[in-house]
Amino acid sequence: MMHRFIELSFIQAAKEIGIDIPNINFERPKIADHGHLSTNIAMTLAKLLKRKPQDIAQDIIAHLKVDSTIIDNVEIAGAGFINIYLNPHAFHLAMMQMITMGSHYGRSNIGSGKTANVEYVSANPTGKLHLGHGRNAAIGDTVSNLLEWTGYTVTREYYFNNAGNQMNMLATSIFARYQHLTGNTEYLFPEDGYHGDYIIEIAEKAFTQFGNTLSDENAETLSTLRKMGEEWCFASIMNTLKKMHIHQDTFFNEDSLYTDGSIDSLLDELKKKNLSYEKEGATWMKFSEIDDSLTDRVIVKSTGEPTYRLPDIAYHRTKFERNYDLIVDIFGADHIATIPDVKAGIRALGYDISKLKVLIYQFVTLWDNGEQVKMSKRSGKSYTLDELIDEVGADVVRFFFLMRGAQTQLEFDLLIAREQNDKNPVYYLQYVHARICSLLKQIEEQQLQIQDTFDASLLIHSSELNLISILTRFEEVTIRAAHNLEPQMISEYLREVASAFHSFYHDCRILGMESSLMNARIHLAILTKTVMSNGLTILGISSPTSM
RNA sequence: GCACCCGUAGCUCAACUGGAUAGAGCAUUUGACUACGGAUCAAAAGGUUUGGGGUUCGAAUCCCUACGGGUGCACCA
Numbered sequence: 001m002m003h004r005f006i007e008l009s010f011i012q013a014a015k016e017i018g019i020d021i022p023n024i025n026f027e028r029p030k031i032a033d034h035g036h037l038s039t040n041i042a043m044t045l046a047k048l049l050k051r052k053p054q055d056i057a058q059d060i061i062a063h064l065k066v067d068s069t070i071i072d073n074v075e076i077a078g079a080g081f082i083n084i085y086l087n088p089h090a091f092h093l094a095m096m097q098m099i100t101m102g103s104h105y106g107r108s109n110i111g112s113g114k115t116a117n118v119e120y121v122s123a124n125p126t127g128k129l130h131l132g133h134g135r136n137a138a139i140g141d142t143v144s145n146l147l148e149w150t151g152y153t154v155t156r157e158y159y160f161n162n163a164g165n166q167m168n169m170l171a172t173s174i175f176a177r178y179q180h181l182t183g184n185t186e187y188l189f190p191e192d193g194y195h196g197d198y199i200i201e202i203a204e205k206a207f208t209q210f211g212n213t214l215s216d217e218n219a220e221t222l223s224t225l226r227k228m229g230e231e232w233c234f235a236s237i238m239n240t241l242k243k244m245h246i247h248q249d250t251f252f253n254e255d256s257l258y259t260d261g262s263i264d265s266l267l268d269e270l271k272k273k274n275l276s277y278e279k280e281g282a283t284w285m286k287f288s289e290i291d292d293s294l295t296d297r298v299i300v301k302s303t304g305e306p307t308y309r310l311p312d313i314a315y316h317r318t319k320f321e322r323n324y325d326l327i328v329d330i331f332g333a334d335h336i337a338t339i340p341d342v343k344a345g346i347r348a349l350g351y352d353i354s355k356l357k358v359l360i361y362q363f364v365t366l367w368d369n370g371e372q373v374k375m376s377k378r379s380g381k382s383y384t385l386d387e388l389i390d391e392v393g394a395d396v397v398r399f400f401f402l403m404r405g406a407q408t409q410l411e412f413d414l415l416i417a418r419e420q421n422d423k424n425p426v427y428y429l430q431y432v433h434a435r436i437c438s439l440l441k442q443i444e445e446q447q448l449q450i451q452d453t454f455d456a457s458l459l460i461h462s463s464e465l466n467l468i469s470i471l472t473r474f475e476e477v478t479i480r481a482a483h484n485l486e487p488q489m490i491s492e493y494l495r496e497v498a499s500a501f502h503s504f505y506h507d508c509r510i511l512g513m514e515s516s517l518m519n520a521r522i523h524l525a526i527l528t529k530t531v532m533s534n535g536l537t538i539l540g541i542s543s544p545t546s547m
Numbered sequence: 548g549c550a551c552c553c554g555u556a557g558c559u560c561a562a563c564u565g566g567a568u569a570g571a572g573c574a575u576u577u578g579a580c581u582a583c584g585g586a587u588c589a590a591a592a593g594g595u596u597u598g599g600g601g602u603u604c605g606a607a608u609c610c611c612u613a614c615g616g617g618u619g620c621a622c623c624a
Binding site for chain 2: 311363488
């Protein structure tokens with residue numbers, strides 16, 4: 001925030017020595033000796049200008065008009081870094097700026113006027129959600145939040161398929177369990193059927209409703225059971241998502257691509273563009289022609305049924321046709337192979353694939369007591385997301401899924417997740433909020449007055465200045481996290497805020513201090529509460545007033 | 548076999564997307580308030596960023612290579 005002003009004076013200085021640059025990137029040095037802000041602009045210009053970085057830096061500084069009320073000192077260090085040392089007054093100004101934004105602090109408008117579509121979860125209604133879906137949901141919801149915080153209008157979308165083989169398999173699995181319930185224990189369970197206990201639950205429901213009447217495995221019976229299974233699974237999925245505080249705006253049914261003619265028209269178009277051909281009774285798509293690292297694939301089987309690639313491309317096409325400025329897919333690592341094909345297909349149809357960002361997350365492994373909990377879908381013994389939420393709570397589940405980068409495999413340690421103490425990183429963050437709320441409550445009880453105006457210049461303790469400095473970063477962290485689609489940047493940042501606050505709170509007494517100092521510190525605490533609460537909101541985690 | 552992801556402290560992970568002396572938490576060791584919630588704070592110790600080359604002012608980050616882990620490679624979705 002405050003360095004926008006400083007940036008302008010640097011650009012002006014550069015202009016005076018004949019260099020035109022649109023913007024300058026400032027970094028926050030990790031080491032205090034390197035100042036509060038630092039730029040490597042002289043080094044990046046060195047090659048272009050064929051001059052030594054130090055000389056360029058020298059020139060820029062010579063033309064820089066320093067505002068001495070904000071900047072204490074500017075110096076050259078190392079290979080040509082320009083380091084800026086800010087005056088405490090700069091922090092006080094920044095604090096006032098943050099406070100004027102109120103509860104909106106952290107929001108920005110870089111995406112305002114733009115629209116985004118974020119697709120996540122997208123599980124088919126054939127079973128309960130498992131941990132992978134949980135990671136998907138947490139990431140998707142948080143990415144959506146981040147985009148909203150940077151000004152985007154976001155559509156949260158769920159894509160599902162309630163047709164095809166998998167649903168038939170669901171129906172036959174239920175039928176088999178149903179047969180067992182009617183006493184036909186000999187009935188063979190389908191080889192690739194769904195083994196989870198929930199199938200038995202659905203079968204029991206069918207048994208209660210229909211008794212023994214569904215003895216024949218005919219089309220009508222299977223259709224009834226399929227519908228029943230779908231409804232049950234969808235209800236289960238929605239219920240679990242609700243527990244995780246996740247909602248979605250649109251549910252896009254794959255089937256609609258067939259009924260509205262999207263699939264047919266796509267096939268026609270591919271044919272017209274000479275991107276498909278017939279071979280061995282099937283229709284193939286010339287992926288290899290679009291991108292020579294790809295190979296041709298079947299898009300319509302010889303039986304006449306499309307493979308998943310065709311609807312995938314048709315579906316993504318609708319997203320481009322719906323004219324979003326940004327399209328985000330949250331996919332598990334098992335979908336990694338399909339992405340290049342979809343992208344190639346979309347590009348061949350003439351769309352701008354730079355709008356499409358695919359966020360791949362790696363798998364989740366669950367650990368308990370130092371042992372890995374195996375999660376096998378086949379055996380049906382998987383630890384469901386629902387059970388996990390019931391066991392450790394939605395806040396902990398979400399935070400654990402969000403505290404690591406998506407591209408690394410996530411180890412979910414139940415032992416730590418179950419702990420309701422200092423070992424659990426979620427509580428460290430939430431405790432900040434609860435502590436401040438507790439403070440405010442005491443102020444109210446003691447009938448102390450909080451003045452609206454206060455003298456920020458009283459905040460000169462190093463832990464006060466450090467806390468303010470970290471709080472000033474919130475907006476840019478949010479922007480960067482949104483831009484890179486990396487929710488864990490928020491978790492990391494909030495940990496820093498929490499750490500800085502606890503240090504401040506330890507070092508700087510509030511209640512009982514001289515009233516103008518107390519008042520200033522209360523305002524700093526309130527500002528911290530705002531940032532903490534906003535950050536937790538982005539992550540979809542509650543901000544408790546007491547714990 | 549081919550493609551993609553990953554390899555950082557004993558463990559789980561960061562590192563501002565190529566920046567300066569690679570940082571946190573847990574575990575270990577040692578300290579700290581007769582007041583705001585000790586679910587806290589301060590400090591010590593812990594590293595050849597898997598090995599080896601290369602690119603440049605500068606590499607955990609980019610390229611090549613070897614090794615190790617994961618995922619995917621159907622006329623399944």
